[in-house]
Amino acid sequence: MALPGLALAGFGVAHPSGLDAATAQWWATLHVLLLPVFPLLAAALWILLAPAPPVLRRPGRLAAFGFATFYTGLDAVAGIAAGTVVRAERGPTPALGEVFAIGDTLGTIGAWSFLAAGLILVAATARHAGWRALPGALLLLPAAVSFLDSHIFWPRGVLTMIAIAAGLVLLSLAGSRRPSRSGSQGA
Template structure:
């Protein structure tokens, strides 16, 4: 796959999430409940695709040595993110939206609390996967990895409590898109030239 296509591939999921963030309700109430629940149903397969930005640059990396161990940590972190962040969408998105839509507003706060705990665990796993990915890429690609890594860690930090809500969540997703693009470009460019 060409460098430009690889770069575009890893940028699509966060750009899609940023676009959806523009129409994500700012709060959950009776008038937004159906939209809230429906939007999170649509997002179930999209959030796990954020991991593509970490997995694609690792494709074909060595599996025996420190880089191999870090690659395994990155893959496991991506899996944990996908599972737990999907849990956030299911609990605080679909369940809380459905509860609010049917007037069970007393259930919304506990659902948000449980969903937030799942989401935080997922984002922390994504941050570990990001660190592991950069650990694998840096020895081979050097300083070219640093711009993407810095933006990636800032996006992970912001993602802990921004979800995709406008404005910070949208900018967080744009940060992921830029970071993933830079990492993929650095890895593909060096691989093509060396």
């Protein structure tokens, strides 16, 4: 459960802080490398939602799917396409603002979808794990809010991804343990 977030944090350390002629090639290449990684966050949510009742599992998985599709769109447009254009033009062009605008729209939809899936996961986990879901919730939910505008940029985006990784692991652990039954078992 931690691997996608930790991998994204690692990529975040290497993510350029800005796009210009000097960073354009790495900017585009990095976002090609990220294409299969961001959807793994959605896969983690999907897996963790498996034991949830259908009323939570279905919208949670729909939100996870929304994250995977729309956030991948952000990487394709504002990452690969923008980096390729800046490299080809040997610097930013007036059209770059339009490319970033559509990428930001896709990323915003994706990040809100991630937050929605995280909220549903926390609700589903807390439903049977009770207070044991709290540590994971206290990491995942603020990190999902931070993710709305931090992407994986250093330093905040990297810390956000680490918190998401830790939150998912803690929710996984909380969800894997069934509450103990009190009272007599022989009655």
